Amino acid sequence: MADIATQSTGAEIDLPEAFQNAFRWMVLARTFEDKIASVYRAGKIVGGVYVGRGQEAFSAALAVQLNRGKDIYAPLIRDMAGRAAFGEPVIDAARTYLGSAKGSMRGRDGNIHRGSPREGVPAMISHLGAMISVVGGMLFARRLRGELENSVGAACIGDGATSTGSVHEALNLAAIEKLPLVVAIANNQFAYSTPTSRQFACKDLVDRAIGYGIEGINVDGTDLADCLQGFNKALSRARSGKGPQLVVGKLLRLAGHGEHDDAHYISKQMRASSLGKDCLAVARKRMIAENWGSEEDCKVLEEKAIEEVENAILQASGEESPDAYTHDWNACFSERFRDTQSDP
Amino acid sequence: MADIATQSTGAEIDLPEAFQNAFRWMVLARTFEDKIASVYRAGKIVGGVYVGRGQEAFSAALAVQLNRGKDIYAPLIRDMAGRAAFGEPVIDAARTYLGSAKGSMRGRDGNIHRGSPREGVPAMISHLGAMISVVGGMLFARRLRGELENSVGAACIGDGATSTGSVHEALNLAAIEKLPLVVAIANNQFAYSTPTSRQFACKDLVDRAIGYGIEGINVDGTDLADCLQGFNKALSRARSGKGPQLVVGKLLRLAGHGEHDDAHYISKQMRASSLGKDCLAVARKRMIAENWGSEEDCKVLEEKAIEEVENAILQASGEESPDAYTHDWNACFSERFRDTQSDP
Amino acid sequence: MSITYLEAIRQAQAKALADNPNVFIYGQDIGAFGGAFKATKGLFEKYPDRVIDAPISEDAMIGLAVGAAIEGMRPIIEMQFADFSTVGFNQIVNQAATHYWRTNVPCPITVRLPSGGTPGSGPFHSQCMEAIYAHYPGIIVMTPATVEDAYSMLLEAIYTDDPVIFCEHKYLYYHLKADSLPKQSLPAESARITRSGRHATVITYSAMIHEALLAADSLHDDGYEIEIVDLRCVKPLDIDTVLGSVARTGRALVVGEAFPWGGVTAEVISRIASEGFHLLDAPPAKLNARDTPIPYHPDLWRYHRPTASSIKSAIQKLLKD
Amino acid sequence: MSITYLEAIRQAQAKALADNPNVFIYGQDIGAFGGAFKATKGLFEKYPDRVIDAPISEDAMIGLAVGAAIEGMRPIIEMQFADFSTVGFNQIVNQAATHYWRTNVPCPITVRLPSGGTPGSGPFHSQCMEAIYAHYPGIIVMTPATVEDAYSMLLEAIYTDDPVIFCEHKYLYYHLKADSLPKQSLPAESARITRSGRHATVITYSAMIHEALLAADSLHDDGYEIEIVDLRCVKPLDIDTVLGSVARTGRALVVGEAFPWGGVTAEVISRIASEGFHLLDAPPAKLNARDTPIPYHPDLWRYHRPTASSIKSAIQKLLKD
Numbered sequence A, B: 001m002a003d004i005a006t007q008s009t010g011a012e013i014d015l016p017e018a019f020q021n022a023f024r025w026m027v028l029a030r031t032f033e034d035k036i037a038s039v040y041r042a043g044k045i046v047g048g049v050y051v052g053r054g055q056e057a058f059s060a061a062l063a064v065q066l067n068r069g070k071d072i073y074a075p076l077i078r079d080m081a082g083r084a085a086f087g088e089p090v091i092d093a094a095r096t097y098l099g100s101a102k103g104s105m106r107g108r109d110g111n112i113h114r115g116s117p118r119e120g121v122p123a124m125i126s127h128l129g130a131m132i133s134v135v136g137g138m139l140f141a142r143r144l145r146g147e148l149e150n151s152v153g154a155a156c157i158g159d160g161a162t163s164t165g166s167v168h169e170a171l172n173l174a175a176i177e178k179l180p181l182v183v184a185i186a187n188n189q190f191a192y193s194t195p196t197s198r199q200f201a202c203k204d205l206v207d208r209a210i211g212y213g214i215e216g217i218n219v220d221g222t223d224l225a226d227c228l229q230g231f232n233k234a235l236s237r238a239r240s241g242k243g244p245q246l247v248v249g250k251l252l253r254l255a256g257h258g259e260h261d262d263a264h265y266i267s268k269q270m271r272a273s274s275l276g277k278d279c280l281a282v283a284r285k286r287m288i289a290e291n292w293g294s295e296e297d298c299k300v301l302e303e304k305a306i307e308e309v310e311n312a313i314l315q316a317s318g319e320e321s322p323d324a325y326t327h328d329w330n331a332c333f334s335e336r337f338r339d340t341q342s343d344p
Numbered sequence C, D: 001m002s003i004t005y006l007e008a009i010r011q012a013q014a015k016a017l018a019d020n021p022n023v024f025i026y027g028q029d030i031g032a033f034g035g036a037f038k039a040t041k042g043l044f045e046k047y048p049d050r051v052i053d054a055p056i057s058e059d060a061m062i063g064l065a066v067g068a069a070i071e072g073m074r075p076i077i078e079m080q081f082a083d084f085s086t087v088g089f090n091q092i093v094n095q096a097a098t099h100y101w102r103t104n105v106p107c108p109i110t111v112r113l114p115s116g117g118t119p120g121s122g123p124f125h126s127q128c129m130e131a132i133y134a135h136y137p138g139i140i141v142m143t144p145a146t147v148e149d150a151y152s153m154l155l156e157a158i159y160t161d162d163p164v165i166f167c168e169h170k171y172l173y174y175h176l177k178a179d180s181l182p183k184q185s186l187p188a189e190s191a192r193i194t195r196s197g198r199h200a201t202v203i204t205y206s207a208m209i210h211e212a213l214l215a216a217d218s219l220h221d222d223g224y225e226i227e228i229v230d231l232r233c234v235k236p237l238d239i240d241t242v243l244g245s246v247a248r249t250g251r252a253l254v255v256g257e258a259f260p261w262g263g264v265t266a267e268v269i270s271r272i273a274s275e276g277f278h279l280l281d282a283p284p285a286k287l288n289a290r291d292t293p294i295p296y297h298p299d300l301w302r303y304h305r306p307t308a309s310s311i312k313s314a315i316q317k318l319l320k321d
């Protein structure tokens, strides 16, 4: 971990525990996404499927150090692992993908567009960059009310999204307000098909931090331990009032942009490079090598994950779709401000 | 001049010549703006008046090193000096403020919203930050057509505008494309009434440069010689293919945001600090001290400026307003795409 | 005592801040400076934590408001000019407007847009954006035309559990005065018969109400009684009040200061034509600004937007149809 | 040979690139990848300098296009989805749209918006934004409904000296096929009578043309002949063709896939009501999507937008009026 900031105020992390914990969600995420991708290929999903293959360590390492009910977590499209770690039930992912009326989005939105804002998980809109200021606003509100205590907000984003004005405005605003915001940039080398060389010209995205007057940390996104430690630092700093933190993880998207995309534009060399390491395989090896879990433990975990995922998919598939006729077609909460315009 | 970049590729500047040249435009700008402010106070201007008092050195130092007909110059609201230096006739400023139909904006737009895009001066829209990508596009077009040669584009902006997503996207895009773009940030300590502490949290705005992978230079905005030298470096680098350059000038707005504003929120201490020095007085003193011009020369210059400004105001005041009845009320150039909707 | 439209807006905010600790105001130069138009003057001194200067970041400002609203706050965002809300457009129409429908969590934000033309303001400080926001599901758009409405509707906006775009008209800021602020008021969603008449109805809102009133006054001298409906809220539209009036007069002119293609005038006419066709004795007419950017020069500007005199001509034409 | 609507768009761009060295395309993933929808497939290989991948910066993308246009280029900007143009909104409506009027220098940019709903696309990949842009002076908005129009109108857009918002419908990309590309075509500013009839006119555009055609087919079996007008360009509106048709049928239904408040349908009805009132034998009717964000679930989506069957019902109602 190349830590460009000078000092850490982090409470020491219990690495074995955090590692085991994160690993579990990584396995669950990978299992779910492999499954949902196969359901997609079988033609049973309407719309797209977006997976976080290769990004599970970076995603889980952040969320596993957050507390549901206290912290805020704004995942993006490749954060199945983080979502699970933050307490999103797998069944909700299955329901949202499969269009069950029981999903948190009730069929109104799909796939990775899910969340439960009241539980600290804003539901992403597609427009990249737009969620960071929302997390900022949540923190801002808590502080205004004196309810912030030492909670933090974490927002996930990709390398490509750093080109949006939205990310800039949100980071700058958070820095001015010194909000306890951790922004996790998963630099997976591509924005859809576009390589980072067509997205920014700085040597390292972490160099953005100084321009906001915030702290920045680089981590090896393929290495769960490094991710855990980097986020631990960032989170402790944020919790202790040091303002926004930028954490950049270097890794490679080990999948297409969506399951419709074969990612032919990712070169063999890049796949074979150290960026292309599969964080899950690396973590599994480390688990066993460090004796934080046995081969057997891993297998049990993997089998349990398969079972959980299969059950969730089965259950969600069997659930009813939303019914257009009985559906509540009102975009406004306030009844008195509903238009009298007759329905089509 | 604190030059955070490592090396200069600049051709040496002929300081006395550049200084005299810039000084002349500074005097003209100050004279015009003092006059237009008094016309405003006399109630003879509809709309606002925005002046560049205290920023003339920074503004002129850039434009005096640009070539009309070859380079692009996108001034903002406090760039009367730069505009004049780039060849905008004073009469056009007078006409635009006074609403003469003969002004470049023909009464359609007013005050500092003027330009002549075909001559390399885009006409600013009010939305801050929006002009930088336009300059980028002009450069991009020239390069595509093989007509760029070693011309540059310069865009002016304030400290407050750096908070816009627009500025971020434009700088980032220019860096990716390695465009010969010089962005001049006049850090005059305030955005309207808002101090920089509520606008950004970085130590220095020049720290943004590294995050775009571009070069950055700080200059003392109250010191014409430093401004000239700083822009000289930036411009030579840009002309020689080194990509976008950021030049930050530290100075103080020696006026209200507009002439309606008494700027009571600027503290006495700040006014008395070195930021609050009047660049024009400083430059005049230096001129004489260095023997680049005599006291007498300065007086002649000042008198000529007064005459030029008085004539321009007189002329513009006497000119006809646009006539609504004979005016061409078509927002589209293409006749065949004009709406048949009858006029009100 | 005499209270301006602007002062009404200031006082509504003062009251909301006093009554409800969840209310805060966020905008450029609205703190110690009191805002570009002084709509928040003195509020920072009383509520320094809740009257907060924002950076020039309209996108993030709206994003922040949405986040705060999710947490139960009732943010008021002041745009320095309506025209600059284009920069926060995405967050308004895609983040705020869809929030309740998507997540079941209401998003009670109020975005104040100092709107409309004044002489010399030019293309980027004069716009009327009500139609742009009204097009999107999930947004309420208010366009008060009186001092009393500025006050009571802003309070309603703040306490509404949906995003409200509050179009306050800059021309009315100082021009319009009332004796006192209302204790009671017509609900924001109801249109008002501002003036009753029987020969024709002019349906309009915001600053154009006052131009229409002048036109009606002038036609009164010619023996015509013109009814004027103030829409007050353009989304939702109180079409019942509109149709009630058209039923009485048989003639409808819809006036708007915004650009002519689409917008409030088109929506109102289309609703009248669809739902009240048989009430009409003549084709419904509309009058808008011209189809160009808003000119800076006062001589052009006066000819660009509808005025008492162009409204009068349009009514005269309508009466002849 | 059979050519899809998408292929027509690709070929129009290929032709423009080949014919005019001032044309270039800028957009996300449009280079070697050929675009999210493959609308630029193979073009980068032939014109590597003029088919350029953009960062995720819609604001700067439009700004760049305006700057290039000032210098005499004819940029085509591909938005990955129409919905993301909200981020470039300010540069479109305030920079590009006002440029000619303010400076006398035309701004020939074409912004391609992959628009409209397809099953499963949800609230942010399905929007129809034509009305938003059409509201602003200085913008031309094209909404082609056929393969031939996609081709010829895109070429016209590229060669038009004003900003053109080109709304290409994603549902039609693969669904619609033609035998060949047109050599000649109706000018883009003219509406077209797509089907002639005499009992009622359905006025619509883009994907809804095809739903209307199905509805008309089905009503044909019941003995009704429904005329269908394809607006093609929604700004400016070819109101003469619309009124000509309404003069023949006496009945008008205006259909749009966009949100119901305001928009193209309201504008068309208001124009018919104002300018063609006496041609009408029945109140003009409109049919739009529902007033909520566009739902992801296909079962909800089908009920959200107008379909052949809801159009049929609306026509039946209109015929009874």
Ligand SMILES: Cc1ncc(C[n+]2csc(CCOP(=O)(O)OP(=O)(O)O)c2C)c(N)n1
Binding pocket: A077, A078, A126, A127, A128, A157, A158, A159, A160, A161, A162, A164, A186, A188, A190, A191, A192, A253, A257, D028, D056, D058, D080, D084, D087
């Ligand atoms: C404002 C905006 N423009 C374009 C898109 C279309 N889009 C969706 S994902 C994507 C690539 C994102 O790349 P990155 O931020 O690196 O995230 P990754 O997919 O690599 O995780 C693009 C261009 C969008 N969602 N929002």
Ligand SMILES: Cc1ncc(C[n+]2csc(CCOP(=O)(O)OP(=O)(O)O)c2C)c(N)n1
Binding pocket: B077, B078, B126, B127, B128, B157, B158, B159, B160, B161, B162, B164, B186, B188, B190, B191, B192, B253, B257, C028, C056, C058, C080, C084, C087
């Ligand atoms: C997007 C946008 N938001 C708000 C405004 C209103 N506004 C005009 S000038 C200004 C302050 C600009 O400050 P700065 O960039 O520092 O320039 P300065 O006036 O100090 O030269 C503001 C907020 C604007 N023009 N554009």
Ligand SMILES: [Mg+2]
Binding pocket: A158, A159, A160, A186, A187, A188, A189, A190, A191, A192
């Ligand atoms: Mg990426």
Ligand SMILES: [Mg+2]
Binding pocket: B158, B159, B160, B186, B187, B188, B189, B190, B191, B192
């Ligand atoms: Mg400033």
